[in-house]
Amino acid sequence: MTRKFEGDTLLVATHNKGKLEEMAHLLEPFGVKVVGAGEMNLPEPEETEDTFVGNARIKAHAAASATGLPALSDDSGITIDALDGAPGVYTADWAETENGRDFMLAMTRANDALEAKNAAHPRLAQFRCTLVLAWPDGHDEVFKGVAPGHLVWPIRGKDGFGYDPMFIPDGYDVTFAEMDRWEKNKISHRGFAVAKFVEGCFD
Numbered sequence: 001m002t003r004k005f006e007g008d009t010l011l012v013a014t015h016n017k018g019k020l021e022e023m024a025h026l027l028e029p030f031g032v033k034v035v036g037a038g039e040m041n042l043p044e045p046e047e048t049e050d051t052f053v054g055n056a057r058i059k060a061h062a063a064a065s066a067t068g069l070p071a072l073s074d075d076s077g078i079t080i081d082a083l084d085g086a087p088g089v090y091t092a093d094w095a096e097t098e099n100g101r102d103f104m105l106a107m108t109r110a111n112d113a114l115e116a117k118n119a120a121h122p123r124l125a126q127f128r129c130t131l132v133l134a135w136p137d138g139h140d141e142v143f144k145g146v147a148p149g150h151l152v153w154p155i156r157g158k159d160g161f162g163y164d165p166m167f168i169p170d171g172y173d174v175t176f177a178e179m180d181r182w183e184k185n186k187i188s189h190r191g192f193a194v195a196k197f198v199e200g201c202f203d
């Protein structure tokens, strides 16, 4: 098997431990080890774009130009039909507090907004993941994945991260947070996007 990038280590331009663990597990069968932006002491760039791909490009290119290595970023979030696609690219912002991120608060906000609209059930939503592989010469490649499902309240489960405890993927009756992390990878937005990345990067 050959791969487009040299060596067996891939720089993943994220500071999110949950994403990194999922990617490490997804790429391990291909002999790829991942190293996160935090371990490389890279700063967290400001995400100033209003699209997933725009922000994924910012993160990937920042890491590639700082290190001279190809870098894979992940910009992701949840889109809720009854909220016209919110929080979308602002998914992480909904968790922001003076003392850092609080995802119980973020999930409560999402549920409160649905309640305020008296939104019908099932409350359809999609987890979306955009991966950008940026090369030190400035070009990049984009890979996307979507996981459709619906939101439940109260939240359920202790595994996963972010909004996982309120999201039930289509075809299941458990939330992402009630599922084994590796089971989630088989049907998640990130799992589907990584599968496309693998298709594009390995012969």
Ligand SMILES: O=P(O)(O)OP(=O)(O)OP(=O)(O)OC[C@H]1O[C@@H](n2cnc3c(O)ncnc32)[C@H](O)[C@@H]1O
Binding pocket: 013, 014, 015, 016, 019, 044, 047, 059, 074, 075, 076, 077, 078, 091, 092, 093, 095, 127, 160, 161, 162, 163, 164, 176, 188, 190
């Ligand atoms: O930017 P990086 O450093 O990669 O890490 P981040 O956590 O800031 O990531 P994003 O900017 O892409 O924001 C994505 C948000 O969507 C949430 N999210 C993404 N994927 C998720 C998943 O698989 N399960 C639950 N929540 C997820 C995540 O918790 C963040 O709040």
Ligand SMILES: [Mg+2]
Binding pocket: 047, 092
């Ligand atoms: Mg971010």
